[in-house]
Amino acid sequence: MNFTEVAVIGGGPAGMSAAAAAAKAGAKVVVFDRNDKVGGQLIKQTHRFFGSEKEYAGERGLNIAKILEKDLGSSRITVKTKATVLGVYEDGVITYSEDGKYDRLTAESIIIATGASEKQALFEGNDLPGVYGAGAVQTLMNLYGVLPGRRVLMVGAGNIGLIVSYQLLQAGAKVEAIVEASPKIGGYLVHASKLRRYGVPILTGKSIKSVIGDDEVKGAIIADVNEDFNFIDGTEQRLDVDTVLLATGLSPLNELIVNIGCEQRYIPELGGMVALRDDNMQTSVGGVYVAGDVASIEEASSAILEGIIAGTSAALGMGFVSIKAEDDREQAKARLKALRAGETGAKIREGIKKAVTERKYRDVV
């Protein structure tokens, strides 16, 4: 029987930091990632990060991935890439397919760090070739060197919409417009200003109504929306685009959480269905932890911190004694609190309040 102490599912920022933290505290760790290399979404993020220096502010995403990957070099950690986890079960068994071959591994503790997927938006023609998730196009461009279109409409002016728009300009595409249904730009002003300097219109209070074309995107119709986000008749406007990108939010990839039976709740502030957990990121199923976007849609920096909390807690929870790990965990909690402070963190704080239960799901040794 294949056995490990901690299994980490997902090798993004949360999973990598969780694995490193658990191994540092003494546990033997196996990391699963379905891609051919670890790093998650970081490896396509060519922009510099904001935030505090401890969470690698000023560093580009792909470099942060390299730093975190170094920590996976510990002899206690085995990294399995091209390894898709199929299911997690109540007896600690993980079934997975590695390089097309089925196998299973039993773990004493499981950290679910599967991340998120892009949300689809509802409009006529949203299934035509030429309609992409903005994150998917970022992967195509920055990882595979593929530019999928020339004239782009971006839907959504959050950070992903703004950053990918700028990277499209860098890659030689023309961004005809960014539409944002809300009255305000959601992303950082510095990203938005940069785009405005390049002459990209950011149109708030507008959204996409339909895509024109039978076999592929030949254009798009945008229109004004009222405060209830319903279209206002007569405000339609045609844009000549061959690509429509959706940056309309992320939802947690929670299938494995459902699979193992963690108690969940719909918390819109955190992106959708998330597992309830204690302040050590342990779910209602003892020994099962969550970290990163699967727990709440936030930034890579908070994912890293949640990973440290989950990783140290998993190791401490199974009996490893480490004062250093306890310190690391307390520090990570404090830094996470600081990250979520202020006006920008208000929504997340509200969501976290609903997701974190008072009780400890399992006593930590």
Place this chain on the structure above:
Amino acid sequence: MKNKAEVVIIGGGAAGTSIAYNLAKRGITDVVLLEEKYVPFGGTGRCAAQFRLQFGSVENCKLGLLSVSQFDTLGEETGYGDLEIIKHGYILTSYEQESLDIQRKNVELQKSLGIDSYILDAKQSKEVVPYLSTEGLVGGSYCTGEGHINPMKMVYAYKKGATDRGVEFNDYTKVTGIEVEGGKVKAVKTNKGTISTSCVVCAAGESSKYIGRMVGVRIPVEPAKRQILATEPVEYIKAPMIYSFKHGTFITQVPNGNFLMGSSEPNVRLGEVDFTPTWDFLERMAKLGIEQVPMFAHLRVIRQWAGQYGIAPDDSVILGKVPQVEGFHVACGCTKATMFAGAIGTLVAEEIAGLKTSLPMEWYSIERFDEGRLIKDPAIL
């Protein structure tokens, strides 16, 4: 929630919602349905979405026919719309001459009741299910009057038909007790209050025995976990459900292209309602699936889930009044509530309304267990 009703139905699966609708259709609209979670949380929402006619007993064949006749008109009748009914049929496969002989007898019975089934040899079987492996296959029985129905849409149609006529549905309402006075039902107690009533229908599926205990009636239904695997979707071919007694499995493709497959369980832990999927099922089912449909070796499993069967000693439905308590009715589908929903609702509603029932109630009554009149059906897994 109402505090008084003519009829209280416990359970919001296929059986309960169908009874609600069929009562309302017959003019009994002062009805409250209580569901512990939501409609349809239990077996109905987790089943393989099929209905069949090829049974080996008069009792079950008749239930099938009565149900299908209701399914055919339900969507339109309730104004709900399409229920995704596709009569792709079932093929019940045989790998030994002996079992094909039993099937031949079943087909004779079915034909005598107006069910258009017939026997196929191995080559003909392959023609109706091109992806079926014929290794070791002797033949099977086939019928096209049965097939797929979307169980979600079915219960929503029943719910719409019932609520449009005034029936009250209450989700997240747990029954905590039933008051009986002088041998008669008096009230149903829930976490949200008490409802006075003289008529209660227990349609609680796998949890029915607990409801029975509240009134001192032993309902011989035990919960038993069953699981299903779903593959990624591939091009849809209208082909029958493969039902194999040898493998103890069913395999079918649903209209959006996913294959669903499930099996009988070698070991079940009775007495516990448990929805946790297990990895050994994944492995066992994958092997049994590939044995019958070799192309499954190239398909990914994308999902696995567990549901509950409520199993009775003869694996058949239990319907109608109980002798011990006046006003207490049982409506347990016993693994087949979805496919028999039309009949369950019709029969129980007819009985409560004091009408002549479409089929003899004594066939399905709970008293058959004490009187030794079990339903003997050789065509059930």
